[in-house]
Amino acid sequence: MGSGDFDLDDAYAVETPDDNRDLYARWADTYESGFITDNAYRYHLGVAGAFLDAASADDGPLMDVGCGTGLVGEVLRSDHRCPVTVHGLDLSPEMLDRASTKRTVDDTPVYDNLLEGDLTAVLPVDDGSYGGVISCGTFTHGHVGPAAFDELYRIARPGALFAIGINPDHFVAHGFEARFASDVVADVITQPIVHRVPTYGAGPHVNQMSPVVVFRRR
Numbered sequence: 001m002g003s004g005d006f007d008l009d010d011a012y013a014v015e016t017p018d019d020n021r022d023l024y025a026r027w028a029d030t031y032e033s034g035f036i037t038d039n040a041y042r043y044h045l046g047v048a049g050a051f052l053d054a055a056s057a058d059d060g061p062l063m064d065v066g067c068g069t070g071l072v073g074e075v076l077r078s079d080h081r082c083p084v085t086v087h088g089l090d091l092s093p094e095m096l097d098r099a100s101t102k103r104t105v106d107d108t109p110v111y112d113n114l115l116e117g118d119l120t121a122v123l124p125v126d127d128g129s130y131g132g133v134i135s136c137g138t139f140t141h142g143h144v145g146p147a148a149f150d151e152l153y154r155i156a157r158p159g160a161l162f163a164i165g166i167n168p169d170h171f172v173a174h175g176f177e178a179r180f181a182s183d184v185v186a187d188v189i190t191q192p193i194v195h196r197v198p199t200y201g202a203g204p205h206v207n208q209m210s211p212v213v214v215f216r217r218r
């Protein structure tokens with residue numbers, strides 16, 4: 001595999017956090033110019049839009065988990081409706097490096113804070129730190145499963161707004177839908193609204209629609 005020709009099969013082939021670190025270390029430089037451009041990726045637009053449609057000025061700061069090169073933050077901060085500051089967390093220092101270069105039209109950093117962290121472990125974040133949590137492209141093959149919500153609920157304060165993109169094949173099959181249903185019964189979260197948004201504008205998965213789950217922490 002060459003350094004510039006990664007695709008969805010490579011992303012879906014990873015199994016462990018170390019596989020992820022290795023893949024994204026090699027992919028970071030060409031992630032946007034290759035995969036994102038080739039497939040006219042637009043999932044981040046739908047995820048950011050779902051957050052902004054529900055957000056108020058109280059829903060910050062916002063943590064973008066699995067922020068990658070910073071596409072979600074870029075969309076959020078370019079939208080006049082974004083009422084909050086945005087932080088990012090990712091497993092890959094190389095992807096975080098790319099995110100750190102993102103600037104707003106006012107030439108300020110898109111992300112006020114970027115953290116290295118593993119969503120399959122304890123996050124380096126205090127309890128109740130965030131008024132919002134957003135994620136796109138991270139709850140997918142070989143990446144992160146529903147158990148990560150234990151930590152995401154911990155770092156969110158009561159009332160925090162979540163907008164979480166989840167791979168369409170995993171939403172039911174990997175237990176996300178069931179997890180959210182039991183969290184509603186346990187009064188941990190509000191009843192989720194599940195939007196379906198386009199993932200790509202071109203390429204082999206052009207017709208794929210992916211869930212974005214929006215709810216609030218109780």
Ligand SMILES: C[S@@+](CC[C@H](N)C(=O)[O-])C[C@H]1O[C@@H](n2cnc3c(N)ncnc32)[C@H](O)[C@@H]1O
Nearest residue numbers: 066067068090091092095118119120136137138
């Ligand atoms: C497909 S990329 C999506 C990046 C970005 N959100 C986007 O929409 O372009 C998945 C990201 O999840 C990160 N990731 C994978 N497993 C992770 C984990 N266990 N903890 C934190 N980040 C993880 C990867 O490093 C990568 O940056």
